[in-house]
Amino acid sequence: MSTPPSRRKPRTDAERNRARVLEAARALFAEQGYDVQMSEVARAAEVGVGTLYRHFPTRQALIEAAAEHRSGELLAFARETCLATPDGLARFLGHIGEVLARDRGMSEAIETAMGSTEPQGETRTALQAVAGELIERGQAEGVIRPDVTVADVNMIVCGLAAVIRNAAGDWRRYIEITLNGLHPR
Amino acid sequence: MSTPPSRRKPRTDAERNRARVLEAARALFAEQGYDVQMSEVARAAEVGVGTLYRHFPTRQALIEAAAEHRSGELLAFARETCLATPDGLARFLGHIGEVLARDRGMSEAIETAMGSTEPQGETRTALQAVAGELIERGQAEGVIRPDVTVADVNMIVCGLAAVIRNAAGDWRRYIEITLNGLHPR
Amino acid sequence: MSTPPSRRKPRTDAERNRARVLEAARALFAEQGYDVQMSEVARAAEVGVGTLYRHFPTRQALIEAAAEHRSGELLAFARETCLATPDGLARFLGHIGEVLARDRGMSEAIETAMGSTEPQGETRTALQAVAGELIERGQAEGVIRPDVTVADVNMIVCGLAAVIRNAAGDWRRYIEITLNGLHPR
Amino acid sequence: MSTPPSRRKPRTDAERNRARVLEAARALFAEQGYDVQMSEVARAAEVGVGTLYRHFPTRQALIEAAAEHRSGELLAFARETCLATPDGLARFLGHIGEVLARDRGMSEAIETAMGSTEPQGETRTALQAVAGELIERGQAEGVIRPDVTVADVNMIVCGLAAVIRNAAGDWRRYIEITLNGLHPR
DNA sequence: TATGAATGAGGCTTCATTCAT
DNA sequence: AATGAATGAAGCCTCATTCAT
Secondary structure (H helix, E strand, C coil), X not given: CCCCCCCCCHHHHHHHHHHHHHHHHHHHHHHHCCCCCHHHHHHHCCCCHHHHHHHCXXXXXXXXXXXXXXHHHHHHHHHHCHHHCCCHHHHHHHHHHHHHHHCHHHHHHXXXXXXXXXXXXXXXXXXXXXXXXXXXXXXXXXXXXXCCCXXXXXXXXXXXXXXXXXXXXXXXXHHHHHHHHHCCC | CCCCCCCCCCCCCHHHHHHHHHHHHHHHHHHHCCCCCHHHHHHHCCCCHHHHHHHCCCHHHXXXXXXXXXXXXXXXXXXHCXXXXXXXXXXXXXXXXXXXXXXXXHHHHHHHHHHCCCCCCHHHHHHHHHHHHHHXXXXXXXXCXXXXXXXXXXXXXXXXXXXXXXXCCCHHHHHHHHHHHHCCC | CCCCCCCCCCCCCHHHHHHHHHHHHHHHHHHHCCCCCHHHHHHHXXXXXXXXXXXXXXXXXXXXXXXXXXXXXXHHHHHHCHXXXXXHHHHHHHHHHHHHHHCHHHHHHHHHHHHCCXXXXXXXXXXXXXXXXXXXXXXXXXXXXXXXXXXXHHHHHHHHHHHHHCCCCCHHHHHHHHHHHHCCC | CCCCCCCCCHHHHHHHHHHHHHHHHHHHHHHHCCCCCHHHHHHHCXXXXXXXXXXXXXXXXXXXXXXXXXXHHHHHHHHHCHHHCCCHHHHHHHHHHHHHHHCHHHHHHHHHHXXXXXXXXXXXXXXXXXXXXXXXXXXXXXCCCCCCCHHHHHHHHHHHHHHHHCCCCCHHHHHHHHHHXXXXX
């Protein structure tokens, strides 16, 4: 006798909202780091806090999701561009620098992740694999010391993040030096 | 508008209490970083919060005092030991690593300081001077690239702090690599 | 960094809660003046402090809201009743006396406001206008000296507040005397 | 074998300290009202807080002592000058105005005192007596209504204090009006 | 008797998270 | 599913008063 059958958007709406929140979060995190209030994110996403929490049950979850997103972009770039170049690792680090320089939150996340001993998400695993690949190629080319490992690159990236986050000098120079440190001889 | 009395413990010498607080703070900061409550520091020092605030009017003041203390130790070591060695810079970085590895708070402070554009305290200035000296000597010995500056070392230290703080690998290896990066050729 | 959950009481309509808080605040302020803790107000309103702060972001904001409320009542009375009477000013002062005698907070607010040189809210401005009107009428009737101004009435009210707040005698008598002082001759 | 017999000042020193404290307190209270920290008073008196507390066991006690001092001055003036004049009450109020205008703390104290139902100190009692005397003289001269009592003057003074403390207009005008209100007719 | 270091109970405000609507 | 009001545990800092020296 009532309730017209109009349906077919709930799922879509939900998805859309999730995306809005994530986008807003990324923008805010990029600008200010992770020290942002949940309510602020919700406001920026033009969504209620409740909705935010529906999609990301925890502050931490949101942060991770935002980081994961960026990591995905990073992975894509690494695969598409760095693997196709002779100086792949340099390209890789350079790109990471660019990203971190534009995304403060990411520089916070990277450090944390580098040190984390947790299961590692898919993306991060893949990223590590690419890094390994880049190292191997460099070694084959003779531009990277044979004893260099992914762990070494991780450390360098961790340091890079700190350098950028604290504006502690010219990060390109930092990359140049560390890269030089990875060179044979 | 008033405060009922209470009993507790005899009053010690003022300086002694200041020292107690500082010591307690340093211990806690070393273990957990600066994210420690003032009341926790007071409790660890077996002192009322009021006493803590008497000696360090602000959370920040306490943190700075603790950091200054460590910086002083660092400076002393740098002057006494590093300046007297041919591989001074390596010694210097190695020692910093040891210190940061045992003092999480310090690793947080160092990063912040590296990026800070503030006046710089006496100790830090002196530390920079020693670093410069070490670089010059290394350059004279031919073990450091002629274009290396104090800023470069600062960046490396900033990165080192992050690596250690996040347990992102073997920090000695990080030093080895970056030092290698500073080598000529 | 997080807050464990807890249970308590269903959420009511927002406006209703705002009103509850305001009401509780007014009651407490009326009884004890403004020297009341925020948590006490919250408790009286059967609301969490957070809720209180949601509606009134600052202690001062709450105080002002409470005062504004009373001022509104005052203005209404002044317009409706005092302007319709020959002895308007007497009625006005008498009513203020009644109000202040029942609301200690208000007597504190009035004094402060009298001395304040700030922009003046709408209500207060309107109140001043009514006072001016009442003075003029009294002057027309010949029961108020021609040199009397709103500033004079303000002073008298300021004094009235003090007299009432400190229970320094019979405030009706105070009004009688000052009113007499405003009489010609 | 030791301890030379030099004595004969402790008492004097103590008295001197008491005076210093009181003087410092009065100066500070006059300027800022009673919202001054005990330690600030002690510092201004160049004395330890302990000494301050030895002489004035309580914040309140200090405040009262300071007020008592001023009241004494007031009483002296009232007796010496006001009682010797035909327009004594006017002189009296005028002088109180001058005093309060220069001593914020006093304006706070007066109000409180006016409302207080406590035993009343000697000075205050004497002051009341003088006020009564002044009233009676005025009544004899025919410049004060026969129904005026000391309580009336108290109220007026209480109001005067508020007017001055809040800079709520021209207090001389306030006196003029209230004095006029006490006039016969 | 003088000193001032020590004490700790508050007081204001913030913010991650929950939950009634 | 969305909303945003509600919650209350912290956390920083102040200051009247006490008490060992």
